[in-house]
Amino acid sequence: MIGSVIDGLKHSFSHIVCVDDGSTDDSAAVAQASGATVVIHPINLGQGASLQTGFEFALSDPDMTEVVTFDADGQHQVVDAMDMVAKLRDSDLDIVIGSRFLDERTSMGKAKRLVLRAAAAYTRATTGMALTDAHNGLRAIDRDLVSHISLEQNRMAHASELIDQVSASRARWAEFPTHIVYTEYSKKKGQSLLNAVNILVEIVFR
Amino acid sequence: MTIVFQILAAVVILIAGYFMLRGGGARHQAMQRILLLLFMVAAASSVFLPQLWTYAANMVGVGRGTDLLLYITVLVFLGFVATSYRRSRRTENDITELARKVALLTAHAPDQETTEGKEVR
Numbered sequence: 194m195i196g197s198v199i200d201g202l203k204h205s206f207s208h209i210v211c212v213d214d215g216s217t218d219d220s221a222a223v224a225q226a227s228g229a230t231v232v233i234h235p236i237n238l239g240q241g242a243s244l245q246t247g248f249e250f251a252l253s254d255p256d257m258t259e260v261v262t263f264d265a266d267g268q269h270q271v272v273d274a275m276d277m278v279a280k281l282r283d284s285d286l287d288i289v290i291g292s293r294f295l296d297e298r299t300s301m302g303k304a305k306r307l308v309l310r311a312a313a314a315y316t317r318a319t320t321g322m323a324l325t326d327a328h329n330g331l332r333a334i335d336r337d338l339v340s341h342i343s344l345e346q347n348r349m350a351h352a353s354e355l356i357d358q359v360s361a362s363r364a365r366w367a368e369f370p371t372h373i374v375y376t377e378y379s380k381k382k383g384q385s386l387l388n389a390v391n392i393l394v395e396i397v398f399r
Numbered sequence: 400m401t402i403v404f405q406i407l408a409a410v411v412i413l414i415a416g417y418f419m420l421r422g423g424g425a426r427h428q429a430m431q432r433i434l435l436l437l438f439m440v441a442a443a444s445s446v447f448l449p450q451l452w453t454y455a456a457n458m459v460g461v462g463r464g465t466d467l468l469l470y471i472t473v474l475v476f477l478g479f480v481a482t483s484y485r486r487s488r489r490t491e492n493d494i495t496e497l498a499r500k501v502a503l504l505t506a507h508a509p510d511q512e513t514t515e516g517k518e519v520r
Contacts (some may be wrong), residue, residue, distance in 0.1 A: 211511075212502075221507075231507040235498050246499045347495055378458060 194267055194378055195220050199227035201271050202263065205309040210250055211265065212243040217233050224265075241351025245344040252340055260339050264330040266378060273371045277333040280369060287364035290324065290356075291331035295370035308389050320360035324368065328365060329354045338364050350395035404467075408474065412509045431482065438475050442468065453481040 197209070201210055209227040211223040215237035216387070223299075225231045234251050239265065244262060251260050259281060261274050271292075277289040292300040309328060316327035330352075334342075341362045346354045359366060445452045445468050452464025461467045 225507050226510045228509045230509055232502045233505065233507070236500050238495050238498055242495050242499065248504055249499065250503055251501070345415070345492060347491060 195265050196223045196227045197226055198263075198265050198267050199229045202274075203228045205271055206253070206261070206273050208251075208257070210247050212250075214240070214243045216240060226314055239347035239351075239352065241344045242278065242347040244355075245342075245350060246338050248342060248344075254338070258336055260334045260336070262330060262332045263335070268373050269331045270372050270374070273331060273369070274333070277331070277369045279369075280367065281333045281335060284367065285365070285368050286360075287335045288359055288366045289333040289369050290366060291329040291371035292324070292326035292327075292368040293329060293371060293373050294325040295368060296372075298370070298372040299374075301373075304386055308386055312353070312389070312392075316356050319358045320356055322345065322356065322360050322366065324356065326368070327356055329338045329371060329373075331373075338362065346393060346395055353392070403458075404470070406410070407459055408470065412477075413476070434475075434478075438471070441471065450468055 199209055199211065209229040211224040213224070213231055213233045221231050224314045232246055234246065234273055238246075246350065246391050247262070248260065251257050258277075259278060261278060263274055264270050267358055273291065279292050280286070283327075293301070294313075309326060313327045315323050316322065316324050332355075338359065342355060342358050344351050384390075445464060449464050452467060454464075456462065456464045458466035459467070461470065
């Protein structure tokens with residue numbers, strides 16, 4: 194799976210960084226063979242920690258201008274990522290955040306929709322950012338903003354934490370309609386709805 | 400008369416919460432150890448002097464001494480859960496930083512050159 198995701202990306206993006214969060218299979222080697230720079234966590238740390246590692250690695254390249262966060266399970270579309278970077282540059286924004294709720298393309302279960310809507314409402318209430326989808330993994334972020342992000346929520350609450358920090362740094366932001374394809378693979382790898390409970394606990398007891 | 404004990408329990412929880420939120424440090428640790436010592440003395444004394452505990456329990460409006468000790472145990476346990484949660488979060492942050500440093504130092508460049516101008520790290 195990871196190989197085909199990187200294959201799809203490398204025609205449009207010249208630098209692909211893949212963070213391997215302690216996987217036990219050959220994912221890291223496959224990613225490396227497909228043309229990604231692989232950064233390997235010696236132990237499993239979580240998705241938030243992986244994002245932060247990716248950010249810090251990207252910042253080590255002085256020529257890097259913007260970062261796109263892209264899930265490795267194939268649920269994101271390369272064309273969406275490119276359009277988001279274009280929008281970031283054209284509108285002189287700091288961050289473009291993907292949203293599943295700006296159009297009708299993404300199909301998902303009722304329960305998942307409800308939980309994501311509630312999470313977005315919570316984010317709107319706490320940050321004042323009028324987001325429709327606070328937990329979308331597809332984002333395009335300008336270098337300057339990347340350098341101001343410091344995620345400490347290793348596990349689940351990192352998406353909310355990232356939005357908090359975007360809001361705190363008064364970044365110029367926009368949402369972008371993205372099409373998320375829930376394949377059998379991404380469903381298997383994705384998080385259970387019960388994880389909403391974990392996210393709440395991690396937000397309350399920081 | 401149970402209202403007396405409820406107020407007492409609320410005060411204890413508030414104090415514990417204050418110490419937890421105010422963060423660690425040597426003073427915090429010392430307070431924790433004093434409280435633990437007091438709790439050990441209390442638990443031990445209840446075996447030898449149960450009538451003293453019943454007397455204390457009646458003072459604050461709880462029926463029996465063992466009940467009072469049970470309530471205190473619950474409070475101490477909650478405090479323990481909270482402090483160990485905090486401690487493990489701190490340890491986790493340290494480990495994360497360490498692991499990230501290792502990961503960044505040992506990053507692997509891709510096997511093949513995909514585009515021109517690709518840096519080899």
